Amino acid sequence: MAQNCGSTVSNGITFGTSLSIAGDVMTAVITIRTTSTLSGAGVFGQWGKGSDQSYLLQHLGSGALGFVVEGGGSAKFGRQTSAGAISTNSTHRIVCEYDRNGGTPFINIYVDNSAQSVTPWLASNNIVIANSTSKIFIGASSDWAATPLNVDSAEHAVYNSLVSSKFIEAYSNGASPSFYPHGRQLYFPAWTTNDNVERQAGRTVSRTGVSDALHPQVFYHYPAQYSPGITAVAGSPWYYYAQHH
Numbered sequence: 001m002a003q004n005c006g007s008t009v010s011n012g013i014t015f016g017t018s019l020s021i022a023g024d025v026m027t028a029v030i031t032i033r034t035t036s037t038l039s040g041a042g043v044f045g046q047w048g049k050g051s052d053q054s055y056l057l058q059h060l061g062s063g064a065l066g067f068v069v070e071g072g073g074s075a076k077f078g079r080q081t082s083a084g085a086i087s088t089n090s091t092h093r094i095v096c097e098y099d100r101n102g103g104t105p106f107i108n109i110y111v112d113n114s115a116q117s118v119t120p121w122l123a124s125n126n127i128v129i130a131n132s133t134s135k136i137f138i139g140a141s142s143d144w145a146a147t148p149l150n151v152d153s154a155e156h157a158v159y160n161s162l163v164s165s166k167f168i169e170a171y172s173n174g175a176s177p178s179f180y181p182h183g184r185q186l187y188f189p190a191w192t193t194n195d196n197v198e199r200q201a202g203r204t205v206s207r208t209g210v211s212d213a214l215h216p217q218v219f220y221h222y223p224a225q226y227s228p229g230i231t232a233v234a235g236s237p238w239y240y241y242a243q244h245h
Helices: 163-172 194-201
Strands: 003-004 012-014 025-034 039-046 053-061 066-070 076-081 091-099 107-112 118-124 136-138 151-161 184-188 206-208 211-213 219-221 230-232 236-241
Touching: 003 025, 025 039, 039 151, 053 091, 066 091, 066 118, 076 107, 076 184, 091 163, 107 118, 163 230
Parallel strands: none
Antiparallel strands: 003 151, 003 211, 012 136, 012 206, 025 091, 025 151, 039 053, 039 136, 053 066, 066 076, 076 118, 091 107, 151 184, 219 236, 230 236
16 A cells, blocks of 8 residues: 655655765655645655755646755755646656766656656755755655645655666566665555564654555565565566555
């Protein structure tokens, strides 16, 4: 099952505060099904008050997305998509990448395996990503009290590396981030039983104002690592959750 973050300030899912992503590159992925497109709403991040910030994906209104990374102090590098990158009542699989690229940084944002045209957002500083002590979240957190995007969310992962184009394609077609462990620092699977989520995320998970929701079809490799509700796909070594949109 996915989780719906609702639309109340500070509602969301948090994963503690420790995440090792400091460096020149990072990738973050999430599967969402939007039920509203609030301007300025949070999707995921580790983004606190003041300078205690690391990365953030935000909905900017009219289906546009903005992704930004922090290098400490006020130095940031951010890019935004055009309007219409996501739409309401649709499932989207989003991949965000930052690469310092030897001093010529760039951000890639993919929606359903389609590379989005991006333009500068917030700042364009040449930064090394900073680790943060603020809460890691989907939706929002008490450290970043914004209105969360009202979505069903699942299969979220954060990497301190770039991922391959093959993974982006596979993820966009429903493959779980469990297929790609290289550099993975956080993994949030598609169901809500706290002991299972905490086992896979490797950290304490807290939910505030969050309800359970159905999720899109998700494929896992065989042998299955996850037990609740898994059904085998005939003739395939992959497994999927039978309960989906």
